[in-house]
Each structure stands twice: as structure tokens, then as C-alpha cells.
Amino acid sequence: MKTSEELTELLDFIAEYATYLLGSGVHTSRVVRNACRIGASQGVEVHLTTFQRTTILTLREEGNPQVVTQVVNIPHLPISFERNSDLSSLSWEAVDRRLPLSVIREKYRQLIARPRMDPIFVLLVVGLANASFCRLFDGDWIASGIVFTSTLAGFAAKQQLLKAGVNHFIVFILSAFIASLCASMSLRFDCTAETAIATSVLYLVPGVPLINGVIDIVEGHILIGCSRLINALLLILCIAVGLSINLLLIKGSLL
Amino acid sequence: MIVADILFDGLFAAVAAVGFGAISDPPMRAFPYIAVLAAVGHALRYCLMTWAGIDISTATLCASLVIGLGSLWLGGRIYCPTTVLSIPALLPMVPGIYAYKTVFALIMLMQHTADPEVARHYMEAFLLNATxxxxxxxxxxxxxxxPIVLFSRRAFSLTRRRDYSES
Structure with missing residues (x-):
């Protein structure tokens, strides 16, 4: 039977693990399953309920009168599918190899310390992606080239502003405005200007929270699913605001 | 020509998926699979809409089903959960142009509130695109x-390794 210190130590780790996953954009049912699996590897039951900003966890052990509960804040982290895969694998490894808590914690520290993708590389591929997006929507090559350039400008602005710690709503408005303003130069050329302006802001669309939100709702985590969707809608609204400022400036040329 | 159209559609979708996926920091080993899934899904939707005359939302459902099944099949090989492969592959199908047209119609509606005829036109455009x-x-x-709901046992154990000798 575990002492109350041991239970609390275990709870601290599982809380950190679960909130790290939630902060990295993993859908709720996977976080619950992974946390329960880590708990099972240590012989305890984990019960977890989560909201957009906080998570409540309870740990209990069969036959132990001690039950520990904690409310933890979910950190703001960039979305990371790599952390999602690695930390899910860790939970299976913990169960399959019956790893002790100290080893799991050590492996967890190593996994979250791994470097993320190079920002410059991300910037370039996002530019290429948005340019091909423009082609998918029947834009011509000139429009695609302009979209590539505007995406570089807008996404670089987003990266720098986020690094400077500016509020993310403001970042989305500014980034959408910069990208669509750059794309407005397509009006000067003989090309599919409207497609270029419309696609130039699409790299900002928060696809991951949108899809995660619906997945959560379908899987029965309706409350947090709606929170995710509302959050995503607010960001889309910010893109719309940034785009609208630009459209109001140039709408005479679009009609 | 038809084959070239389909191939180009798949190619551009693959580039778009890899690029937008890169924002969400997927593991490097997942990129080839993301590209293949996105290309197959988007090209399928393109074919269904162009030649089978199916509407965009039904065609999207078919394409996303294929992507979901594909990510379930391929995810186990590289120890990635289904969402790590499927979400980036779905991103090229996110209806950005319709969202843009919705916003544009809303702005134009607000500019023409005094003229009911023009306002009605933009109201219709707003509703249509938003829907x-x-x-x-x-x-x-x-x-x-x-696919995750149907094959939940497999979907929940994709990241489980069969042997741990390498780690």
C-alpha cells in the first residue's frame, strides 16, 4: 500500500504529464487513456476531468483509504504531434515494461526536452503549402507566387510576435492583415487576384482545434469540445477582422 | 489530361498538407505518410465532385473516411496515433475559400444595409457560404x-511497441 507522500508524488507527475498533453493539442479521450495507463503501471486508478484551462485529477489505490485530488492549470504550449506520439508511446512502455516512476519521469523529461522543428524550415514549407493551396482553388501561377511571398511575410510576423509574447488574438489579426495586404499587390497584375487574397490568410486557420473539438464532441467530451470550437471560432473571427481591414481598403478594386 | 489533373490535384494537396502539418510539429517519420494520405483523399474528393457530380460535403465525408482508415492502417507502422497522420492530411480540405466568402459577404452586407435588394443578395451569399x-x-x-470508433481497440494501441530492445 502506498503512503500518502508516494500517492501525492505520483499524482504530481501524472498531472504534469496529462496537462502537458492537453496543452500540446491532444484530444481529450487520448489524454484520459494515457493518464490512466500510466496510473495502471503504478497500480493506481486515475480519474480525470478537464476544462479548457484546468484539469482535476483524483488518484486512488485498491484497498487504500487515502484518496488524493488536485486541480492543475493547463500550460500554454505550441501544438506538437511529435510530443503526442512520443508521450503516448511512453504510457504503453510504462505498462508493458512495468517501469518504476523514477524511470518514467526521466524518460518524460528527455522526451519533452527534444528540439522542435526549425522555425525557418517551417516558415518555408508553410509558404509552399499556401501557394499550392492557391493552385488547388484554381489560382494561376502568378497568384501562387504572390501567395507564397505574402505567407512568408505574414507567418514570419506571427512567429516573431508570438515569441515577443503578444496576445494571440492580436497576433492573428495583425498576421492576417499583413498577409492579405501583401497579397493585395496581385490586383496590380493580370491574375486571379481574389483567390490570391482569399488564400493568403488560410495558413492561420486553426485546423487542429477545429477537428479536435468535433472529435471531443463525438466522443462524448461535449463541454471541452465546445470550448475548443469556441476558441477556434474566436481565432477565425480574428483572421476575419484582419482580412476585413484590408478588404475595406481595397474593396473598390475587387467588385 | 484527366490523369494529369488528378495527379496535380493530389500533388498540391500533398504539399499543402506537409506545409500546414509542419506548423503542428509532427514527427519527421510521419511526413511521407501524411503526404500520401492527403494526396489520395483530396484527389478522391476532386474526382467525386468533378465526374460523379457529388456535392462537396458528401465528397468530403468519403475523402475523410478514406484518410481516417488510411491513418489507422499506416499509424501502427511508425507508432503514431491516428490523429497525428489524419489531421494534417485533412487540412487541405478545410474550406478556407468558403470561410473567406462568408466574411466578404458579411462585410458587403454591412456596407449596403440601406439598399434591401443588394443586402438580400449578400445575405444569401453569406448563408450559403457559411453553411x-x-x-x-x-x-x-x-x-x-x-474509423476510430469502429476499430477502437486498434486505434488505441497504435503507439504500443512490440519490442523495446532498441530503446
Whole structure:
């Protein structure tokens, strides 16, 4: 039977693990399953309920009168599918190899310390992606080239502003405005200007929270699913605001 | 010519998926699979809409089902959960142009509130585009979730390794 210190130590780790996953954009049912699996590897039951900003966890052990509960804040982290895969694998490894808590914690520290993708590389591929997006929507090559350039400008602005710690709503408005303003130069050329302006802001669309939100709702985590969707809608609204400022400036040329 | 159209559609979708996926920091080993899934899904939707005359939201449902099943099949090989492969592959199908047209119609509506005839035109455009955008996003998520619900045992153990000798 575990002492109350041991239970609390275990709870601290599982809380950190679960909130790290939630902060990295993993859908709720996977976080619950992974946390329960880590708990099972240590012989305890984990019960977890989560909201957009906080998570409540309870740990209990069969036959132990001690039950520990904690409310933890979910950190703001960039979305990371790599952390999602690695930390899910860790939970299976913990169960399959019956790893002790100290080893799991050590492996967890190593996994979250791994470097993320190079920002410059991300910037370039996002530019290429948005340019091909423009082609998918029947834009011509000139429009695609302009979209590539505007995406570089807008996404670089987003990266720098986020690094400077500016509020993310403001970042989305500014980034959408910069990208669509750059794309407005397509009006000067003989090309599919409207497609270029419309696609130039699409790299900002928060696809991951949108899809995660619906997945959560379908899987029965309706409350947090709606929170995710509302959050995503607010960001889309910010893109719309940034785009609208630009459209109001140039709408005479679009009609 | 038809084959070239389909191939180009798949190619551009693959580039778009890899690029937008890169924002969400997927593991490097997942990129080839993301590209293949995105190309197959988007090309399928293109074919269904162009030649079978199917509407955009039904075609999206078919495409996202294929992507969901594909990510379930391929995810186990590289120890990635289904969503790590399927979400980036779905991103090229997110209805950005319809969302843009919704916003544009809303702005123009607000500019013409005094003229009911023009305002009605923009109101219609707003409703039409908003409905399409919403139903496509819903279908994307539902289509990719159905395989997880159907084959939940497999979907939940994709990241489980069979032997741990390498680690």
C-alpha cells in the first residue's frame, strides 16, 4: 500500500504529464487513456476531468483509504504531434515494461526536452503549402507566387510576435492583415487576384482545434469540445477582422 | 489530361498538407505518410465532385473516411496515433475559400444595409457560404473519427511497441 507522500508524488507527475498533453493539442479521450495507463503501471486508478484551462485529477489505490485530488492549470504550449506520439508511446512502455516512476519521469523529461522543428524550415514549407493551396482553388501561377511571398511575410510576423509574447488574438489579426495586404499587390497584375487574397490568410486557420473539438464532441467530451470550437471560432473571427481591414481598403478594386 | 489533373490535384494537396502539418510539429517519420494520405483523399474528393457530380460535403465525408482508415492502417507502422497522420492530411480540405466568402459577404452586407435588394443578395451569399463551410468541417471531423470508433481497440494501441530492445 502506498503512503500518502508516494500517492501525492505520483499524482504530481501524472498531472504534469496529462496537462502537458492537453496543452500540446491532444484530444481529450487520448489524454484520459494515457493518464490512466500510466496510473495502471503504478497500480493506481486515475480519474480525470478537464476544462479548457484546468484539469482535476483524483488518484486512488485498491484497498487504500487515502484518496488524493488536485486541480492543475493547463500550460500554454505550441501544438506538437511529435510530443503526442512520443508521450503516448511512453504510457504503453510504462505498462508493458512495468517501469518504476523514477524511470518514467526521466524518460518524460528527455522526451519533452527534444528540439522542435526549425522555425525557418517551417516558415518555408508553410509558404509552399499556401501557394499550392492557391493552385488547388484554381489560382494561376502568378497568384501562387504572390501567395507564397505574402505567407512568408505574414507567418514570419506571427512567429516573431508570438515569441515577443503578444496576445494571440492580436497576433492573428495583425498576421492576417499583413498577409492579405501583401497579397493585395496581385490586383496590380493580370491574375486571379481574389483567390490570391482569399488564400493568403488560410495558413492561420486553426485546423487542429477545429477537428479536435468535433472529435471531443463525438466522443462524448461535449463541454471541452465546445470550448475548443469556441476558441477556434474566436481565432477565425480574428483572421476575419484582419482580412476585413484590408478588404475595406481595397474593396473598390475587387467588385 | 484527366490523369494529369488528378495527379496535380493530389500533388498540391500533398504539399499543402506537409506545409500546414509542419506548423503542428509532427514527427519527421510521419511526413511521407501524411503526404500520401492527403494526396489520395483530396484527389478522391476532386474526382467525386468533378465526374460523379457529388456535392462537396458528401465528397468530403468519403475523402475523410478514406484518410481516417488510411491513418489507422499506416499509424501502427511508425507508432503514431491516428490523429497525428489524419489531421494534417485533412487540412487541405478545410474550406478556407468558403470561410473567406462568408466574411466578404458579411462585410458587403454591412456596407449596403440601406439598399434591401443588394443586402438580400449578400445575405444569401453569406448563408450559403457559411453553411457549406460549417458542413464541410463537420464532415471532415466525423469522417476521420468513424474509423476510430469502429476499430477502437486498434486505434488505441497504435503507439504500443512490440519490442523495446532498441530503446
Amino acid at each position: 457549406v463551410a460549417f458542413s464541410v468541417i463537420f464532415m471532415l471531423a466525423v469522417g476521420s473519427t468513424i
